[in-house]
Amino acid sequence: MSSLQDQLLKAGLVDNKKAKAISKEKRKQNKVAKKSSQPVVDETKAAAERARAEKVARDRALNAEREAAAQQKAIAAQIKQMVANNKQPKGNGDVAYNFTFDKKIKSIYVTEAVRNHLAAGRLMIVGLDEQFELVPRVIAEKISERNPAAVVQPPADSAAPDEDDPYADFQIPDDLMW
Template sequence: MMGLADQLLKAGLVDKKKAKVVHQNKSKQQKDDRRAGVETVDEAKLAAQELQRANAEKARLANAERDAAAQQKAISAQITQMVQQNKQSKGNNGDIAYNFTFGTKIERIYVTNAVREHLVAGRLVIVGEGGGYELVPRVIADKIAERNADIVVRVKQASTEVDEDDPYADFKIPDDLMW
């Protein structure tokens, strides 16, 4: 492989003496730099290292996303398994419409009177899973809520406290009112 100095010599642009002096000066400068502790910067090497760091960071982010997706899938499978193993019957041919809010919508399931009493008392909890709604015991619903609280429907218990300034304080709402 022919260096630049060799090419210039061959082309006749410089003579051997001048090329030798330039080579000696370059060698001397490199020797002085080594003694002074100055490192020569190899830009190609730095660029390759930076590219390698960038690729490693990109791979790390891709792995983190894949792991997060796998974790979410595992949690979803756990929830489905808990619901399927612990779902309670809504009652055969339930004739009472039980309304509840799920997210921003008002939904309705039909239950028997006994199941409705368990829902109102908080012993059973509604869980929205797989496009439908299932009833599970409160203990299971608490475990599901630890994994995904958005699919658990919490029934708010009616408060017995009456605000002093409430203009409707004299008009009590019956416990068995269906809405």
């Protein structure tokens, strides 16, 4: 096997004069390195090592992003399956049940019995692909562990009124529906 220098000479890419000058320069570098007992820093090797390290870092970051996306997809599939397996019938009711989802007021029509279950907290609403389904509280808590934004939180019972509340003296009627 001939050296790269010989191959370049045969191909006519370099001439003898240039090849000799390069070998002479290389011998000088080796001689200086032996005398000073300091290793010669090869810029190309250092640049190649840096490039390899950067590529490894980029690959790790890309893999982390892919794993995060796959994890999100798996969680979405789990939520969808839980809702599909445990959704409760809404009934063809005429009672509108209003709730807030993504800072917007939404409403679903349910029967009076389902509305009572929602008000008591036995059933909860889960928002899935712009559709709302009713699921038992236990399932909603499991879904909330995976994605808290998917579960509509029941209205907070304000048993203890604020001392700064200007409407504290006014009682809210029990049959008020909003």
